Amino acid sequence: MNLTEASAKPLRVALLGAGNVGSQVARILLDDAAALGSRAGAPLELVGIAVRSLDTDRGTALPQELFTTDAESLVENADIVIELMGGIEPARSLILRAIEHGATVVSGNKALFAQDGPALYEKADAAGVQLSYEAAVAGAIPIxxxxxxxxxxxxxxxxxxxxxxxxxxxxxxxxxxxxxxxxxxxxxxxxxxxxxxxxxxxxxxxxxxxxxxxxxxxxxxxxxxxxxxxxxxxxxxxxxxxxxxxxxxxxxxxxxxxxxxxxxxxxxxxxxxxxxxxxxxxxxxxxxxxxxxxxxxxxxxxxxxxxxxxxGGTPTASAVLGDVVSAARRMMLGGPGRTETTTGHVPARSIDTVSTSYCIGLDVADQPGVLARIATIFADNAVSIETMRQSIHQPGPGAEGTAELRIVTHRATEASLAATVKQVAALPVINSVTSVLRVEGI
Amino acid sequence: MNLTEASAKPLRVALLGAGNVGSQVARILLDDAAALGSRAGAPLELVGIAVRSLDTDRGTALPQELFTTDAESLVENADIVIELMGGIEPARSLILRAIEHGATVVSGNKALFAQDGPALYEKADAAGVQLSYEAAVAGAIPIxxxxxxxxxxxxxxxxxxxxxxxxxxxxxxxxxxxxxxxxxxxxxxxxxxxxxxxxxxxxxxxxxxxxxxxxxxxxxxxxxxxxxxxxxxxxxxxxxxxxxxxxxxxxxxxxxxxxxxxxxxxxxxxxxxxxxxxxxxxxxxxxxxxxxxxxxxxxxxxxxxxxxxxxGGTPTASAVLGDVVSAARRMMLGGPGRTETTTGHVPARSIDTVSTSYCIGLDVADQPGVLARIATIFADNAVSIETMRQSIHQPGPGAEGTAELRIVTHRATEASLAATVKQVAALPVINSVTSVLRVEGI
Incomplete structure (x- = not known):
C-alpha cells in the first residue's frame, strides 16, 4: 500500500468556529496543505468554516467563500469535523451529528469535554469513529x-x-x-x-x-x-x-x-x-x-x-492539527493507520557545514595588543564574537603575567571555526587553547 | 460495540528477551493482567518468553514454563510480539517474521531502529500491522x-x-x-x-x-x-x-x-x-x-x-506496555481503535476527606508559652507538624512584641485542619491567621 496525494481522494475538513484558534487552524490548513497532505496520506481539503454571523469583519486573510452560517450542512458533508466554537451548545449537538454521520471529530472544547467527555467518546467508540481533543488541555503541550x-x-x-x-x-x-x-x-x-x-x-x-x-x-x-x-x-x-x-x-x-x-x-x-x-x-x-x-x-x-x-492561537492550532493528521492517517489505512511517514526529503548535513555557537578558552600572555590580534583573526574568518571575557592571573615576582580568555561566538561553521582556532593557536602570545565547546540555547 | 474481558478472546503476547526491561514487562503483564486487559479491550496473555539459554538462573519470580529457546515458533503463534533482545540480529529477522505473520510488533531496540527503522515501518505499513518502539528513546518518557x-x-x-x-x-x-x-x-x-x-x-x-x-x-x-x-x-x-x-x-x-x-x-x-x-x-x-x-x-x-x-527496567517497561495496550486497543476494534476507556471505577473524593500538607501563617503575641499552646491544639486534632518557623517583630518602645509563625504540617484532612485553625484562631494570644495554603511536592 503506497499512498500518495495524487492517488488519494481528498478528505473533506469542516471547521466550526473562526476565533483565535480556529482562524490559525484554517490558515495552516491552507498554507501547509502539501506537507499536511503528504503526512496524512491524502489531501486535507478545508471545505467550509461555520460562523455565527457573516457580517463580522475577519480581515482578508481567509477566503471569504469558505464562511457559512449553516453549520449542520457543513458537518453532514465532511469527513473530518474540527469543533472550535467552545461552550456546550450548539457544539455538543454538532459533534453528535458528526459522529452519527461517521465523521472523525477533533475538538478543543474543555468545557464540553469536562462535562460530557466520557459520554461523547463512548458514542464515538460505538459508531467506530475517532474523537480527539488534545487542544482542550494545556494548549500546544501533548498531554x-x-x-x-x-x-x-x-x-x-x-x-x-x-x-x-x-x-x-x-x-x-x-x-x-x-x-x-x-x-x-x-x-x-x-x-x-x-x-x-x-x-x-x-x-x-x-x-x-x-x-x-x-x-x-x-x-x-x-x-x-x-x-x-x-x-x-x-x-x-x-x-x-x-x-x-x-x-x-x-x-x-x-x-x-x-x-x-x-x-x-x-x-x-x-x-x-x-x-x-x-x-x-x-x-x-x-x-x-x-x-x-x-x-x-x-x-x-x-x-x-x-x-x-x-x-495562544498558533500553539493551540498545532495540537488541533496533530489530532487531525493522526486521525486522517488512520482513516486512510482503515486498519491501524499509518505510523511514521518518510515523505520528507531533506538531506543530512555534515557537521562541517553546520553553524553553531562556540565557546573558546585561551591561555594568553598578558601583553598589550593581544586582544586585538585575536579579534582580527576571528574577523578575518568571518567568525563574529558575541562575548569576550578576560581573567588575569597575577604572576609571581619576575614572572610574566598570563590571562585566561573566554570567547563566545555567534553561529559559525565548523570549518571557519577550525581555521580560526588554528590561526589563533599559532600566535606567539598564545600559551594554549584550553577548550573549544559548542553552545546551544542562546 | 461494548468490549469486555469476558467476551473477548485473549490476545497472545510473545516476549523476546528477559533482561532488565523484559523481565519487568513480563512481571507487569502477569501482575496487572486485569487492569491491562480491561484497558486493551481483551485479556493480554503472555504465552512465552524467548531466551538464548534455559540454563541461566532467573530467580523464581517468573513461571519457568514460559521460557523457551524457540523464538521463531513463539513469534509465529503470537498476536503481539514484544522484542527486547537488543542488537541487530536475530532481532531484525524475528521482527520481519512477526510482520509477515500479521502480528503487531512493539520493540525497544534503539540500535536496530537507528539503522533500519524506516525500512521496518514501511514493511509494517505495507502489511497493515502496527509497529511501535517508544522505549527505544528516553526510557519512560513519551517522546x-x-x-x-x-x-x-x-x-x-x-x-x-x-x-x-x-x-x-x-x-x-x-x-x-x-x-x-x-x-x-x-x-x-x-x-x-x-x-x-x-x-x-x-x-x-x-x-x-x-x-x-x-x-x-x-x-x-x-x-x-x-x-x-x-x-x-x-x-x-x-x-x-x-x-x-x-x-x-x-x-x-x-x-x-x-x-x-x-x-x-x-x-x-x-x-x-x-x-x-x-x-x-x-x-x-x-x-x-x-x-x-x-x-x-x-x-x-x-x-x-x-x-x-x-x-531502568521498570520505567522502560512502562513505555513498552503503553505501546502494547495502545496497539491492542486498535486491534480489538479493527478501525480507529479505542480511544479513552472508562473501565475504572474509583470514586471521586470530596475535598473534606483529602489529606494534604498545609502551611499556616499566624500573627501571635510574643509571649512565653504561646508555641506550646498552639502545638497542643495541633496535636489534639491529630495534625502533625513538619516544620515551625518563628520571626519576631521588634516592637516599638512600650508596645507589646508580636511574632510571625509559619507552620508546615504533614498530611492532614481538610476537616481536621479546619478544626485546628478554628481553635488556634480563638486563642487570646493569636492576633490573626494570616494565611492557610496547601503544600505539594514535599
Whole structure:
C-alpha cells in the first residue's frame, strides 16, 4: 500500500468556529496543505468554516467563500469535523451529528469535554469513529495522548498541572516583583495575558475543567466538573508569596488529580484546584510566565513532566492539527493507520557545514595588543564574537603575567571555526587553547 | 460495540528477551493482567518468553514454563510480539517474521531502529500491522508518539535531547562537585549508573542512535547512524565545567537534530551529539542526575519539553506496555481503535476527606508559652507538624512584641485542619491567621 496525494481522494475538513484558534487552524490548513497532505496520506481539503454571523469583519486573510452560517450542512458533508466554537451548545449537538454521520471529530472544547467527555467518546467508540481533543488541555503541550496511549500500560497515581497561563503569569509576576494580586492582574490584562473579565481564570474555573479531563483520562473513570474542588488565586497576597519565598517555596495554582486510599484502604480520587506551595527545586517551580506544564507520577514510569505553551492561537492550532493528521492517517489505512511517514526529503548535513555557537578558552600572555590580534583573526574568518571575557592571573615576582580568555561566538561553521582556532593557536602570545565547546540555547 | 474481558478472546503476547526491561514487562503483564486487559479491550496473555539459554538462573519470580529457546515458533503463534533482545540480529529477522505473520510488533531496540527503522515501518505499513518502539528513546518518557502523532500537523525545527542518563549523571556530578571526569565516572560505576565498559555511553554512541531515531521522526526523512556526528564527554575537564559555570553555563551532552538552510537557502538537517554549553536558565539545564529530557521546537507549537526517567527496567517497561495496550486497543476494534476507556471505577473524593500538607501563617503575641499552646491544639486534632518557623517583630518602645509563625504540617484532612485553625484562631494570644495554603511536592 503506497499512498500518495495524487492517488488519494481528498478528505473533506469542516471547521466550526473562526476565533483565535480556529482562524490559525484554517490558515495552516491552507498554507501547509502539501506537507499536511503528504503526512496524512491524502489531501486535507478545508471545505467550509461555520460562523455565527457573516457580517463580522475577519480581515482578508481567509477566503471569504469558505464562511457559512449553516453549520449542520457543513458537518453532514465532511469527513473530518474540527469543533472550535467552545461552550456546550450548539457544539455538543454538532459533534453528535458528526459522529452519527461517521465523521472523525477533533475538538478543543474543555468545557464540553469536562462535562460530557466520557459520554461523547463512548458514542464515538460505538459508531467506530475517532474523537480527539488534545487542544482542550494545556494548549500546544501533548498531554492527553501521552496519558491515553503512552501511559495506558502503567498506573498513574498523581497529576499536578499548571494548566492556566493567566494565573501562572500573575503568580510568577507577584513572585518576581513583589506585586500585589490586583497590580499583577492589571499588568497581565495590559499585556493580553488576562481578559477584561478575568473571572474564569483567576477563580480557577478554567483549570477546574482541565482537571476534570485530566482526572478522567488518568484514572479511566468519569469525573465531571462537580467532582472538582475549586479555589482561585484572588486571595493570594504579596505577603503570602514573600513568606513562601523565605521558606524556599513558590506558590502555583495547580490542577491536581490524585489516587488515594481512605481509612478502610479503598481507593478514591481527589480532583482539586487551589493555590499550592511547591518547593523551589520542584520541576514545576521553574515554569514561568504564561507557560503550562503537567507533572505526572506513575507507578512504573516514575515522574514525568510535559512543558510548553498552554494557550495562544498558533500553539493551540498545532495540537488541533496533530489530532487531525493522526486521525486522517488512520482513516486512510482503515486498519491501524499509518505510523511514521518518510515523505520528507531533506538531506543530512555534515557537521562541517553546520553553524553553531562556540565557546573558546585561551591561555594568553598578558601583553598589550593581544586582544586585538585575536579579534582580527576571528574577523578575518568571518567568525563574529558575541562575548569576550578576560581573567588575569597575577604572576609571581619576575614572572610574566598570563590571562585566561573566554570567547563566545555567534553561529559559525565548523570549518571557519577550525581555521580560526588554528590561526589563533599559532600566535606567539598564545600559551594554549584550553577548550573549544559548542553552545546551544542562546 | 461494548468490549469486555469476558467476551473477548485473549490476545497472545510473545516476549523476546528477559533482561532488565523484559523481565519487568513480563512481571507487569502477569501482575496487572486485569487492569491491562480491561484497558486493551481483551485479556493480554503472555504465552512465552524467548531466551538464548534455559540454563541461566532467573530467580523464581517468573513461571519457568514460559521460557523457551524457540523464538521463531513463539513469534509465529503470537498476536503481539514484544522484542527486547537488543542488537541487530536475530532481532531484525524475528521482527520481519512477526510482520509477515500479521502480528503487531512493539520493540525497544534503539540500535536496530537507528539503522533500519524506516525500512521496518514501511514493511509494517505495507502489511497493515502496527509497529511501535517508544522505549527505544528516553526510557519512560513519551517522546516518539508525541513527535509522530501530536506534532504531525506542525513543522519541527529543532530537537535538543538529554537522552543518555549515564553521561548526564557524570556531567551533573562534575558540575555539582568539581570532580574530574575519571572520578565522576568511577562514582557512576559504583552506583550502577555506568557500566564496567562505559564506551557506548561516554563516547556518545548510545545518544547517537537515539539522535538518528529522533531526527527521522521529526523530519519525516530517513537518517541513519552514519549521518550522525558524534563526540563523547571523555575530553570534558573539570576546568571546562568550572569556566562554563563562571560564565553562567552548564555543560550537557546533547543529541541535536536541527533543520537549517544552506547558503543557497535549501533545507537540510544536522544530526549531531556533542558536549554543549547551555545557559543555566534553559529548561534543559535543570535536568539533573540520570534523568532525561527532550526539548522540541516547532513552528506553531513553539517550545516543548518532555522530562522523565530515561532508563531502568521498570520505567522502560512502562513505555513498552503503553505501546502494547495502545496497539491492542486498535486491534480489538479493527478501525480507529479505542480511544479513552472508562473501565475504572474509583470514586471521586470530596475535598473534606483529602489529606494534604498545609502551611499556616499566624500573627501571635510574643509571649512565653504561646508555641506550646498552639502545638497542643495541633496535636489534639491529630495534625502533625513538619516544620515551625518563628520571626519576631521588634516592637516599638512600650508596645507589646508580636511574632510571625509559619507552620508546615504533614498530611492532614481538610476537616481536621479546619478544626485546628478554628481553635488556634480563638486563642487570646493569636492576633490573626494570616494565611492557610496547601503544600505539594514535599
Amino acid at each position: 492527553l495522548r501521552p496519558i491515553r496511549d503512552s501511559l495506558s500500560g502503567d498506573r498513574i497515581t498523581r497529576v499536578l498541572g499548571i494548566v492556566n497561563g493567566t494565573t501562572n503569569y500573575i503568580l510568577d509576576q507577584m513572585d518576581a516583583t513583589g506585586a500585589q494580586f490586583a497590580d499583577a492582574l492589571r499588568a497581565a490584562q495590559e499585556l493580553g495575558y488576562a481578559e477584561a473579565d478575568p473571572t474564569a481564570d483567576v477563580e480557577g474555573h478554567d483549570a477546574a475543567a482541565k482537571a476534570a479531563i485530566l482526572a478522567s483520562l488518568s484514572f479511566h473513570t468519569r469525573f465531571a466538573l462537580e467532582n472538582v474542588y475549586c479555589e482561585g488565586i484572588t486571595q493570594v497576597t504579596a505577603d503570602d508569596i514573600a513568606a513562601a519565598r523565605a521558606d524556599g517555596y513558590v506558590i502555583k495554582l495547580l490542577a491536581i488529580a490524585e489516587l488515594l486510599s481512605d481509612e478502610a484502604g479503598d481507593p478514591g480520587v481527589s480532583v482539586r484546584v487551589h493555590p499550592t506551595l511547591l518547593p523551589r527545586d520542584h520541576p514545576l517551580a521553574a515554569v514561568h510566565g504564561a507557560f503550562n506544564a503537567v507533572f505526572v507520577e506513575a507507578e512504573n514510569a516514575g515522574e514525568l513532566m510535559f512543558y510548553g505553551q498552554g494557550a | 516518539l508518539r508525541p513527535i509522530r502523532d501530536s506534532l504531525s500537523g506542525d513543522r519541527i525545527t529543532r530537537v535538543l535531547g538529554i537522552v543518555n542518563g549515564t553521561t548526564n549523571y557524570i556531567l551533573d556530578q562534575m558540575d555539582a562537585t568539581g570532580a574530574q571526569f575519571a572520578d565522576a565516572l568511577r562514582a557512576a560505576q559504583e552506583l550502577g549508573y555506568a557500566e564496567a565498559d562505559p564506551t557506548a555511553d561516554v563516547e556518545g554512541h548510545d545518544a547517537a542512535a537515539k539522535a538518528a531515531i529522533l531526527a527521522s521522526l521529526s523530519f519525516h526523512t530517513r537518517f541513519a547512524l552514519e549521518n550522525v556526528y558524534c563526540e563523547g564527554i571523555t575530553q570534558v575537564t573539570a576546568d571546562d565545567i568550572a569556566a562554563a559555570r563562571a560564565d553562567g553555563y552548564v555543560i550537557k551532552l546533547l543529541a541535536i537534530a536541527e533543520l537549517l538552510s544552506d547558503e543557497a537557502g535549501d533545507p537540510g538537517v544536522s544530526v549531531r551529539v556533542h558536549p554543549t554549553l547551555l545557559p543555566r536558565d534553559h529548561p534543559l539545564a535543570a535536568v539533573h542526575g540520570a534523568f532525561n529530557a527532550v526539548f522540541v521546537e516547532a513552528e506553531n507549537a513553539g517550545e516543548l519539553m518532555f522530562y522523565g526517567q530515561g532508563a
